[in-house]
Amino acid sequence: MSNEELLRHHGLRTTALRLDLLRLLQASDRALTHQEFEGGLKVEADRVSIFRSLNAFVEAGVAHRVLDGRGTSCFARCGTDCGHGHHNDTHAHFRCNTCGHVYCMDPIELPGVALPRGFKLAKSYLELDGTCKGCR
Amino acid sequence: MSNEELLRHHGLRTTALRLDLLRLLQASDRALTHQEFEGGLKVEADRVSIFRSLNAFVEAGVAHRVLDGRGTSCFARCGTDCGHGHHNDTHAHFRCNTCGHVYCMDPIELPGVALPRGFKLAKSYLELDGTCKGCR
């Protein structure tokens, strides 16, 4: 599916900015920060528009947001089974302590956890850190 | 061990601010944000000093930092086996989707994860969300 089709399939208009952002997402093997998007774009775009497009991606199920461990957001392409307000990205994320890059791992089963009385679990997230392949 | 002793045991000077922060940490069953510390203090303190004290706590192994899922930091007391630059808080954290509060869970074994070639694991973190005991 082309990126134009992808956007329309998720109910988003195809604009130059969004196609450019998708291009960067596709070309990367890891999650990208707002800064990295801004620095990699071919088209001119206001930083606010980038934020808004990335938020639209997340809401539409085109991308998912990951925190980089220091509080800033990274974004990575979703799989094929994510849609509007409906994410299915049940994989761990790995953050490199050297370069700070965040990688999506292969899907994995998470262990059941015993919660204290009164707590109701919705989702579990496994975060990993260490050294990435480029930094050793 | 008193809070005075605790601070000295970790190589930190005992000041009115730090004792007040420790009091708030002790009294809470969950991790607290900078804002909550600032709002709960009995002594007057600059926000910068609060940040610096909390950072000192983390470095000394008195408290550990947890991200609240929206990028801001929360802090909770460490167990007895944390020291200077040496943390041992291997428990999951639960964030309530309603009130945003973050709770430390009981220690748990995490599953081994198969990483891609070249990745070297240092630590794993399990993050949970859902509804907390006060919010259902």
Added chain:
DNA sequence: AAATTAAACGCAACTGTGTTGCATTTCAAA
């Protein structure tokens, strides 16, 4: 008890991420 010194503090300024309001432009459908 007084002097000493490094640590802690207060204040001001700054950085970076992310958001909101509003006017203008542009996409997509009629």
Added chain:
DNA sequence: TTTGAAATGCAACACAGTTGCGTTTAATTT
């Protein structure tokens, strides 16, 4: 081609967190 809603640009803002620097204070030494 017209049209209306969605997307964008710009300015302003909110908030967490940091840095530099001069002053105060805690702990140690005399």
